[in-house]
Amino acid sequence: MKTTASQQRPPQRETFSEWLVERTGWKGLTYPVPAHANKIWYLLGGISFVGFLILFATGIYMAQFYNAQPSEARQSVVYLITGVPLGELIRSIHFWTAQIVTATVILHFLRILFTAAYKKPRELNWFIGLGLLLVTFGAVYTGSALKYDQEGVEALQHATDAGGLMGALGAFFSSEFSRSVSLLTRFFTVHTSILPLAFAALIGIHIYLINQHGISPKVDADATAHNTKGEGESRFDVHLRSMAGYGLLLFAIVLILGLFFPAPLGQPGIPGEELTKPWWMFVWLFPAEAAWGAWALIIIPSILAGLLFLVPIVDRSPYLSPLKRKWVLILAGIILLVIIVSGVVATLQPVSGHLK
Helix, strand or coil, X not given: CCCCHHHCCCCCCCCHHHHHHHHHCHHHHCCEECHHHHCHHHCHHHHHHHHHHHHHHHHHHHHCCCCCCXXXXXXXXXXXXXXXXCHHHHHHHHHHHHHHHHHHHHHHHHHHHXXXXXXXXXXXXXXXXXXXXXXXXXXXXXXXXXXXXXXXXXXHHXXXXXXXHCHHHHXXXXXXXXXXXXXXXXXXXXXXXHHHHXXXXXXXXXXXXXXXXXXXXXXXXXXXXXXXXXXXXXXXXXXXXXXXXXXXXXXXXXXXXXXXXXXXXXXXXXXXXXXXXXXXXXXXXXXXXXXXCCXXXXXXXXXXXXXXXXHHHHXXXXXXXXXXXXXXXXXXXXXXXXXXXXXXXXXXXXXXXXXX
């Protein structure tokens, strides 16, 4: 059979989008997910993840100019604000992102609790989530101390007081732990190395388990916990686009806040004095600390962590409906109410000395 050149179709050139899809394996992300996965309440974890990426990027920039020696720490922050290009804006973005991410992580955790997304087969992911919650609060706490103003000095002193009550378990917070490196420098190492590594490991496991078990089912009167992998009317790449959209919104918000409300920096710290209150995520412990001293900083978080750890162990029924899990939600509601009331009372109270 005779074939002419005019009868042959020239091969079409590959577009950039086709090239990118093939090289990145993007089609592998088009597997089904439930439609409710694209609602904001199911995107809070993804928004928090984007926030952590912003924190890592801004933190790396700031670390180039920070001096973790107590005699130089605050002054290095002043230099970052006044002498480094975009230093004040980057620091403010970091500050506001930390505030918002803490809120989204807490809301994400409450959503998991309310929708019973900790039930079989997702119990392990609940424990991983507890680890991520601990990393979040640890990063906020250590970060608040690094600026080494009055608030930062008090944060370090509270850690030293609580560590002293814990004996060998609290040795890290003692000056005897390392005579060559200050506690502030060790906090810097924890903040910039240990906690980010822990976050990377935990979030990797977290994402893997979500992929294996699917998005938790939508809660209705008869819903039960089960593996939803491969189920759903939407696609995971749509879920990722929704997450990226909210992530861009988050960045726009922290950029605006950073421009108009720069991150605060207090006066040089006076060791042994207590003139400030902790940030909002810790201030609820203030009344308990006033009553019981540094022991409150150990006992109350430990009790709360223990109760959260027990949730998937004691609530083992397959039902997701809040009406069939009233006792869990009532107990959680009471604890949350106590925390909120305690935070409001602490905010309204004058500063009182709790330090040794």
